[in-house]
Amino acid sequence: xxxxxxxxxxxxxxxxxxxxxxxxxxxxxxxxxxxxxxxxxxxxxxxxxxxxxxxxxxxxxxxxxxxxxxxxxxxxxxxxxxxxxxxxxxxxxxxxxxxxxxxxxxxxxxxxx
Amino acid sequence: xxxxxxxxxxxxxxxxxxxxxxxxxxxxxxxxxxxxxxxxxxxxxxxxxxxxxxxxxxxxxxxxxxxxxxxxxxxxxxxxxxxxxxxxxxxxxxxxxxxxxxxxxxxxxxxxxxxxxxxxxxxxxxxxxxxxxxxxxxxxxxxxxxxxxxxxxxxxxxxxxxxxxxxxxxxxxxxxxxxxxxxxxxxxxxxxxxxxxxxxxxxxxxxxxxxxxxxxxxxxxxxxxxxxxxxxxxxxxxx
Numbered sequence: 287x288x289x290x291x292x293x294x295x296x297x298x299x300x301x302x303x304x305x306x307x308x309x310x311x312x313x314x315x316x317x318x319x320x321x322x323x324x325x326x327x328x329x330x331x332x333x334x335x336x337x338x339x340x341x342x343x344x345x346x347x348x349x350x351x352x353x354x355x356x357x358x359x360x361x362x363x364x365x366x367x368x369x370x371x372x373x374x375x376x377x378x379x380x381x382x383x384x385x386x387x388x389x390x391x392x393x394x395x396x397x398x399x
Numbered sequence: 400x401x402x403x404x405x406x407x408x409x410x411x412x413x414x415x416x417x418x419x420x421x422x423x424x425x426x427x428x429x430x431x432x433x434x435x436x437x438x439x440x441x442x443x444x445x446x447x448x449x450x451x452x453x454x455x456x457x458x459x460x461x462x463x464x465x466x467x468x469x470x471x472x473x474x475x476x477x478x479x480x481x482x483x484x485x486x487x488x489x490x491x492x493x494x495x496x497x498x499x500x501x502x503x504x505x506x507x508x509x510x511x512x513x514x515x516x517x518x519x520x521x522x523x524x525x526x527x528x529x530x531x532x533x534x535x536x537x538x539x540x541x542x543x544x545x546x547x548x549x550x551x552x553x554x555x556x557x558x559x560x561x562x563x564x565x566x567x568x569x570x571x572x573x574x575x576x577x578x579x580x581x582x583x584x585x586x587x588x589x590x591x592x593x594x595x596x597x598x599x600x601x602x603x604x605x606x607x608x609x610x611x612x613x614x615x616x617x618x619x620x621x622x623x624x625x626x627x628x629x630x631x632x633x634x635x636x637x638x
Contacts (some may be wrong), residue, residue, distance in 0.1 A: 288515055288546035292451040295435040299428075307426055311634065317432075324549030324575055325432075372608045382610035393428040399421045 291330040293337040296393060299353045300343055309398035320388035322355040322371055327371045351394065357383025411557060436550055439518035443553025446525055447536065454536040456554035457634070458576060460569075461542030464586045466494050468619040468628075469537055472503035475629045477502045480534040485524045487516040487541045503537075504528055509600040515546035518553055535632070544573040556581040563587050563594050567601035574608045582613040584628065591616040 300312060315334075317327035319327050329349045334348045355368045365386060366376035374381050431437070447454050459465050473482050484505040486495045495507035506524040508516060521538060528536065528631050538554060540547040559580040561569055564587060568575040577583065583605050585598060598616065615631060617624040 287548055291513065291517065292432050296432050298435060299432070301432055302429065303426075309424075309426075311421075313423060318407075324546075371578045372571055372604075381607045389605075391432045393432060395425055395427050395429075395432050397423050397425050399423055 287333070290333045290337065292325065292391070293330065293333040297337055297341055297343060299393065300396065301341070303396070304342060304398075307398070309396075310342060311399040312346045312396050313399060314347045314349060314397035315343065315393060316349045317349060318351045318353050318390065318392045318394050320353045320355065320390045321369065322385055322388040323391045325391045327352065346397075353388050353390070355388030357388045358386050358396060359383055373379060401488040407495045408425075418559070433549070436518050439522050440553040443518055443525060446530070447481075447553060447555070447632075450533065452530060452533055452536050453632070454538065454552075454554045456538045456540060456547075456552050456557045457560065458544070458547045458557060458580070459542060459560040459562075460544045460565065463542070463560045463565065465539055465621050466497055466562050468560060468584065468586060469539060470497055471619045471622065471625065472537070472629065472632070473498060473501040473503045475625065476535065481532050482535045482537065483528040483530070483533040484493060485516075485521060485528070485536065485538045487520075489513070489541060490565040504533070510541055511607065514541060514543050515550050516540050516552060517550050519553045529548070534538075543579050544569065544576045548573075548575040548579045558582045560583060560584045560586050561601070563590055563596040564597070565596075567597045568604060570601065572609050577605050577608045577612065580609065580612060582615065585614065585616040586617050587618055587620075589621040589623055595629045 288376055321326050338344050338346060356365055357368050358365045359378060359380065360382040361380045362378040363374060364375065364377045368383060375383060450553065457465050469484065477483060482503040484498045484503045486498065486505055486507045487510060488494055489510055492507040495505040498505045506527050508520050508524055510516065516538065536551055557580045559576055561583060563585065602614050605614065615627050617628055
């Protein structure tokens with residue numbers, strides 16, 4: 287369950303940001319989770335509350351925005367929407383796609399006070 | 400009247416909590432949550448480059464024969480090369496002892512409840528190794544085909560080991576790891592006559608997930624085809 291350590295890293299990033307932007311509390315976190323990323327949304331939701339307890343993010347709502355997986359075919363160069371890393375190109379049917387979207391996990395924005 | 404929240408008149412912001420009703424604002428962040436790990440990985444990569452060391456991150460499920468592969472590799476390389484090893488396990492320093500017995504310097508990291516090594520822990524371990532005299536650093540990750548896929552440690556290449564006593568469809572069951580790896584080693588090939596493992600199928604699944612992946616089939620304990628692996632380490636170019 288690597289989502290636990292990633293939630294801890296998220297908290298560190300938010301604390302750092304609070305020093306730069308001068309906020310004292312966070313009430314909502316928008317997190318983009320790519321469908322092809324290494325993060326399982328449910329596992330992240332599970333870890334989030336536990337990690338944020340006792341911090342300036344305690345009680346914050348975690349809003350997960352799922353982003354679609356997209357890949358460019360190495361053969362025909364077209365871009366397909368894919369569900370899994372082992373999906374073939376939708377157009378030519380060959381395997382081997384360069385992932386162009388959906389492998390990222392990003393804190394998009396924060397609602398702060 | 401305060402223009403922020405509309406309270407009172409001639410309101411001055413001198414007291415510590417000027418807005419008890421807590422005005423919210425939204426700030427844009429757009430930050431990758433792996434960025435902290437990736438920053439440490441970049442530092443490790445720079446350190447390794449400075450000392451001209453090739454570092455390999457060895458990943459697999461438990462029991463694939465990573466430590467045997469490593470001890471045999473140390474024996475094959477050590478006449479001309481100096482090898483350092485970072486061992487990652489949840490508990491015990493058994494593996495570090497095994498690689499020290501084989502002739503390498505080793506640092507053990509116990510991750511406790513953690514399921515993977517991260518670049519920060521590896522950076523500390525690198526600081527304790529004799530990098531000046533090392534040619535190779537092997538990082539034996541925690542036996543786990545899921546979590547270690549996500550964490551760049553600053554290595555030159557990621558090597559995933561799969562043994563023929565496992566399922567040949569593991570590249571599809573754990574695609575993240577095979578997608579991230581530069582080389583797949585199919586280990587324990589001396590046992591092929593006794594197991595139901597289809598090597599061609601396994602390789603085609605791995606290529607489906609990662610067309611650029613290199614493949615070497617060997618037996619670490621019986622030394623079958625071992626020179627191909629040693630040559631890959633010495634001269635091999637990343638996919």
